[in-house]
Amino acid sequence: MTGKELQEKLGWKFPDIAEKYPEQAEEAGRFCEGYKEFLNEGKTERECVKKAVSMLEEAGYRLFNRRETYGPGDKVYMVNRDKALIATTFGTKPASEGLRLNGAHIDSPRLDLKPNPLYEKDGLALLKTHYYGGIRKYQWSTVPLAMHGVVYLEDGTKVEISLGEKEGDPLFCVTDLLPHLAGEQNGRKLSDGIRGEELNVVIGSLPYEDSKDVKEAVKLKVLALLNRYYGMTEKDFIRAEIEMVPAYKAVDIGLDRGMIGAYGQDDRVCAYTALQAEIGVREPVYTTVTILTDKEEIGSVGNTGLNSDYVLHYIQMLAEREGADFKEVLAHSLCLSSDVNAAYDPTFSSAYESRNSCYAGKGCVLTKYTGARGKSSSNDASAEVMAQVIRIMDDAGVCWQTGELGAVDAGGGGTIAQFVAGLNVDVVDLGVPILSMHAPFELASKLDVYHTYLAFQAFYRAD
Numbered sequence: 379m380t381g382k383e384l385q386e387k388l389g390w391k392f393p394d395i396a397e398k399y400p401e402q403a404e405e406a407g408r409f410c411e412g413y414k415e416f417l418n419e420g421k422t423e424r425e426c427v428k429k430a431v432s433m434l435e436e437a438g439y440r441l442f443n444r445r446e447t448y449g450p451g452d453k454v455y456m457v458n459r460d461k462a463l464i465a466t467t468f469g470t471k472p473a474s475e476g477l478r479l480n481g482a483h484i485d486s487p488r489l490d491l492k493p494n495p496l497y498e499k500d501g502l503a504l505l506k507t508h509y510y511g512g513i514r515k516y517q518w519s520t521v522p523l524a525m526h527g528v529v530y531l532e533d534g535t536k537v538e539i540s541l542g543e544k545e546g547d548p549l550f551c552v553t554d555l556l557p558h559l560a561g562e563q564n565g566r567k568l569s570d571g572i573r574g575e576e577l578n579v580v581i582g583s584l585p586y587e588d589s590k591d592v593k594e595a596v597k598l599k600v601l602a603l604l605n606r607y608y609g610m611t612e613k614d615f616i617r618a619e620i621e622m623v624p625a626y627k628a629v630d631i632g633l634d635r636g637m638i639g640a641y642g643q644d645d646r647v648c649a650y651t652a653l654q655a656e657i658g659v660r661e662p663v664y665t666t667v668t669i670l671t672d673k674e675e676i677g678s679v680g681n682t683g684l685n686s687d688y689v690l691h692y693i694q695m696l697a698e699r700e701g702a703d704f705k706e707v708l709a710h711s712l713c714l715s716s717d718v719n720a721a722y723d724p725t726f727s728s729a730y731e732s733r734n735s736c737y738a739g740k741g742c743v744l745t746k747y748t749g750a751r752g753k754s755s756s757n758d759a760s761a762e763v764m765a766q767v768i769r770i771m772d773d774a775g776v777c778w779q780t781g782e783l784g785a786v787d788a789g790g791g792g793t794i795a796q797f798v799a800g801l802n803v804d805v806v807d808l809g810v811p812i813l814s815m816h817a818p819f820e821l822a823s824k825l826d827v828y829h830t831y832l833a834f835q836a837f838y839r840a841d
């Protein structure tokens with residue numbers, strides 16, 4: 379055996395999908411058209427749930443009823459408070475032999491309106507915001523924003539807001555200084571470039587027509603328009619959840635159209651691919667549990683986040699149906715914590731360790747551990763779980779790679795994996811490499827999106 383042959387036999391290098399499967403570019407492109415539509419229709423967790431429910435209903439899923447009997451291939455779903463969702467296809471094996479869980483999150487970083495947001499200052503009407511999730515604040519100024527959310531009126535009526543998505547809709551914006559006057563601001567640290575209390579959104583500039591004896595006529599004009607459009611008053615902001623999100627649509631990036639640029643790909647890219655794999659599976663061996671969860675970006679808190687027991691309670695109901703012990707069900711289950719990872723960026727290479735980073739175009743990324751400062755707050759999947767998931771993907775010809783979230787001590791982060799592990803379920807992170815993660819505009823390779831879908835499909839089909 380020559381040295382070159384031996385090197386090929388003993389060494390390992392993750393292949394480029396485009397080199398290994400050149401014919402898949404077209405397939406991946408087709409698959410991603412549906413993904414782009416999902417991104418455009420789901421800019422908030424509530425909108426993602428709504429879109430997912432319509433996709434599931436169309437595919438024959440029915441609301442889960444714990445008193446009904448289900449057989450292999452039957453498909454059900456349940457919704458948690460309009461912000462999270464679980465879908466299941468019943469398998470041929472009993473739940474006591476374990477479930478196949480796949481959890482992605484549908485909340486994304488954004489600017490939330492404060493409970494008392496509207497004010498007028500020096501002739502402009504503005505909205506106070508409190509950012510949601512980890513953002514680099516300077517990235518969110520001078521970006522066209524849309525207004526999405528829900529508001530409850532005095533009489534209990536629920537009103538949904540989606541303004542800035544249709545051609546011709548007005549948009550909103552956080553301002554920034556012109557370079558000519560930014561001398562002082564330029565001396566700030568980048569993390570301070572735009573401060574939290576500077577993330578104020580312009581919502582109006584004209585005074586109310588009859589402004590005689592009116593103190594804040596620009597604010598009044600905004601209130602009059604909000605009342606005309608949504609029937610709301612200033613007090614109703616307190617019983618609302620309004621999210622300011624980038625207004626643009628998902629687009630192709632590059633002359634070769636190899637990537638997608640869009641807001642909210644973390645983690646709607648895994649939500650969409652998981653949902654498509656869930657919908658496509660016919661009669662799996664193991665019962666599937668596809669979870670689209672909320673609040674991951676702020677630590678999986680709240681009763682729609684994965685640190686609550688809503689998934690556990692669902693699994694308890696699945697176990698009860700067949701008289702199984704839910705503890706046994708959990709102990710035999712396997713879960714993919716489906717979330718994105720930071721793709722190696724050649725422009726900022728020092729933040730990464732090149733041998734252990736994921737790369738755009740090399741497939742879905744299997745992340746053994748996340749965390750910060752010595753794996754703190756990570757799940758750290760076992761060798762056994764890594765072996766099981768790698769075998770499933772290799773058997774199905776899925777292109778996958780491994781990757782850490784940046785160089786050691788460069789920063790870090792967490793996912794839902796630690797909370798799934800807390801249920802005594804085997805779990806590992808798997809997802810799509812993303813460039814500019816958490817920016818108002820994130821990039822993902824279409825081939826990686828497609829192979830993440832193939833990985834989820836293989837995971838549900840495997841015996």
Ligand code: MN
Pocket residue numbers: 483644645674717718
């Ligand atoms: Mn994420």
Ligand code: MN
Pocket residue numbers: 644675816
């Ligand atoms: Mn994130």
